[in-house]
Amino acid sequence: MPFITPDNGSLTVFNLFDTTSPDAQKILLDTMEGIIDGANYPGWRSSTLHGGIDQPCAANYIQWRSVADLQERYEGENFKHNTVPHFSELTTSVHLLKTEVVSTRLHAALEHIEIGPHRDDFTVIVIMGVDPSDQARLVELFTEPDEWMQEVPGFRSNSILRGLDGDYVVNYAQWDDRESYERFHKLPEEDRPAHSRAMRAAARPLLTSRSSNTYEVVYSRSAADQPAGDR
Structure with a gap:
């Protein structure tokens, strides 16, 4: 299963798909799972599919060897003439975010950050727009550094990813459950440590936009899962 770490050299791509209803989301997820099952592209390392909880949508967390490998895939005739038109029928919007992992924070009880459907993470993906x-x-x-997060009930990990286009930052976070996340998210400012309040106060004016959704991981596959002859 995929791991999130700043030192694995992967390009991380978020493919974000909005759709209209839970039924449309199920069709979208089934379609994407089929595409992931057939993935054997040069430079592709893993794909982890997330289904939206609060809003009907999907997020595919994809690890690639390089931007060049990603471009080769997306410039292919099959992708342009078959995959893209098909997804325009299933979705209301599609966003592709090219990023790199710059920092991770995990609870002391965890040895690494792993993502996959075998886990029960309550996942939150936050996209923060920013001037370059x-x-x-x-x-x-x-x-x-924020040692206080080790004391926050339900916190498992969060990863900060820098958008290669320069105008966004992504926070990918894992929690025990919705209740833990909501308790943290809605915590009054006066109940947060001074360093946390200062960080939030400094960050807030830098944001040009902020969007988020909650997810569960529904499917994952990596190049390491394939027989050697099929890679």
């Missing part, structure tokens, strides 16, 4: 001139500062703020 402020991206480095926003990343710096979100990657500051």
Whole structure:
């Protein structure tokens, strides 16, 4: 199963798909699972499919060897003439975010950050828009050491990913359950430690947009799962 770490050299791509209803989401997820099952593209390392909980949507967390490998896949005739038109029928919008993992934080009880349907993570993906001139500062703020998170009930991990286009930062977080996440998310500012309040106050003016959704992982496959002759 895939692991999230800043030092594995992977390009991380978020393919985000919005759709209209839970039924449409199921069709979308089934279609994407079939595509992931057939993945054997040069440079492809893994795909982990997430189904939206609060809003009908899907997120595919994909690890590639390089941007060049990604471009080769998306410039292929089959992708342009078959895959893209098919997804335009199933979705209301599609977003592709090219990122790199710059920092991870995990609970002391965990040895690494793993993603897959064999786990029961309550996953939150937050996309934060930022002016390119402020991206480095926003990343710096979100990657500051924060031992307090070790004491937050239900926290498992979070990973900060820098958008290669320069105008966004992604926070990918894992929690025990919705209740734990909501308790943390809605915690009054006065109940947070001083360093956390200062970080949030400094980060807030840098954001040009913020969107988030909650997810469960429904399917995952990696190149390591394939027989050697099929790679």
